[in-house]
Amino acid sequence: MVMSWIYTVILGLSVISAILLGNSSDLAAAVPKGAQAGITLAVSMAGSICLWTGVGKLMEKIGLTQKLSILLRPLLHRLFPSAKTDTPLRASLCANICANFLGLGNAATPMGIQAAKRLIRPDKPGIATDELCRLIVLNTASIQLIPASVAAVRTSLGCQTPFDILPAVWITSLCSAGLGVAAAWLLGKVWRHD
Amino acid sequence: MIDYIVPLLLLVTCALALRKRENAYDLLLSGARDGLELLISIVPTLILLLTSVTMLRASGAIDLISNVLQPVMAFFGIPPETALLVLIRPISGSAALAVGAELMTIHGVDSLVGRTVAVMLGSTETTFYTISVYFGAAGIKKTRYTIPAALIADFTGFFVASLTVRLLYPT
Numbered sequence: 001m002v003m004s005w006i007y008t009v010i011l012g013l014s015v016i017s018a019i020l021l022g023n024s025s026d027l028a029a030a031v032p033k034g035a036q037a038g039i040t041l042a043v044s045m046a047g048s049i050c051l052w053t054g055v056g057k058l059m060e061k062i063g064l065t066q067k068l069s070i071l072l073r074p075l076l077h078r079l080f081p082s083a084k085t086d087t088p089l090r091a092s093l094c095a096n097i098c099a100n101f102l103g104l105g106n107a108a109t110p111m112g113i114q115a116a117k118r119l120i121r122p123d124k125p126g127i128a129t130d131e132l133c134r135l136i137v138l139n140t141a142s143i144q145l146i147p148a149s150v151a152a153v154r155t156s157l158g159c160q161t162p163f164d165i166l167p168a169v170w171i172t173s174l175c176s177a178g179l180g181v182a183a184a185w186l187l188g189k190v191w192r193h194d
Numbered sequence: 195m196i197d198y199i200v201p202l203l204l205l206v207t208c209a210l211a212l213r214k215r216e217n218a219y220d221l222l223l224s225g226a227r228d229g230l231e232l233l234i235s236i237v238p239t240l241i242l243l244l245t246s247v248t249m250l251r252a253s254g255a256i257d258l259i260s261n262v263l264q265p266v267m268a269f270f271g272i273p274p275e276t277a278l279l280v281l282i283r284p285i286s287g288s289a290a291l292a293v294g295a296e297l298m299t300i301h302g303v304d305s306l307v308g309r310t311v312a313v314m315l316g317s318t319e320t321t322f323y324t325i326s327v328y329f330g331a332a333g334i335k336k337t338r339y340t341i342p343a344a345l346i347a348d349f350t351g352f353f354v355a356s357l358t359v360r361l362l363y364p365t
Contacts, residue, residue: 034248180347
């Protein structure tokens with residue numbers, strides 16, 4: 001439903017501005033051009049996307065997420081104190097964060113939801129706890145080792161060095177996740193009552 | 195250094211799989227097949243969204259939006275050309291990909307705008323979608339400060355993306 005709205009609003013804005021700015025012939029020409037661009041993009045991304053989902057499956061199978069989670073433990077205990085005593089919670093939190101890190105979106109979400117369910121306080125159903133807020137902020141601020149789909153788009157547009165953005169992506173993700181969690185922590189101090 | 199990360203990742207994952215006596219090649223193949231299915235599932239979306247975004251560009255609306263938001267974005271050092279991406283990124287992942295691809299085509303993949311767009315896409319998530327999935331599954335009605343905190347993270351991402359691209363890849 002959201003997408004229907006977005007699509008209609010974009011089309012509406014296009015028609016109105018074309019009328020106001022007199023770009024009607026450009027607008028008409030854009031229709032087949034855009035549709036073709038969609039399929040061209042998909043086809044030229046195909047190789048890299050398929051390769052990376054393959055590598056993703058391999059990483060999942062060899063248990064790279066478990067290996068990473070050992071490194072993650074000290075940080076995890078600071079962000080989620082409940083994980084110190086709750087082993088299943090710790091396992092699903094680790095799996096969620098590591099899968100996100102490796103770009104395994106399909107594996108990350110079910111693990112994250114499992115963790116989210118364990119973070120609800122039984123005495124306060126329906127209200128997000130501080131730890132749950134932090135988990136969701138971490139998930140909305142993606143920290144990814146290899147942003148494969150962006151690299152695929154860059155390659156498809158003729159970029160010779162699609163991965164040269166990696167350092168910038170890492171710095172940016174760390175800053176946004178860090179500030180997001182810091183903001184959640186600060187807001188948690190103020191926002192005592194719902 | 196950066197050049198070795200991807201090839202080494204390919205090698206190390208295969209070597210680790212062999213050590214665990216997993217059939218690395220078959221796993222890669224079946225994963226790639228999943229990738230193909232994933233791709234087929236997003237092709238219709240990409241066609242629709244690139245059609246609408248190309249129309250938005252041709253109509254002159256994108257320039258209008260960029261012009262309106264220009265003072266605010268310039269203040270934070272974010273290229274105003276990325277206005278539409280910044281607006282749509284937290285709402286829809288596929289729309290953001292379409293907008294981003296269109297921006298990279300228009301401005302060039304290795305231009306300042308093209309790189310900033312790539313870093314923004316690579317370091318942020320579809321915030322509202324993620325929030326609705328998690329809170330929906332956990333049955334949460336009162337989200338408290340989650341949305342403001344997540345949007346602060348997104349904004350930081352857009353800001354730092356513009357900054358790092360300007361500093362690391364001077365044009």
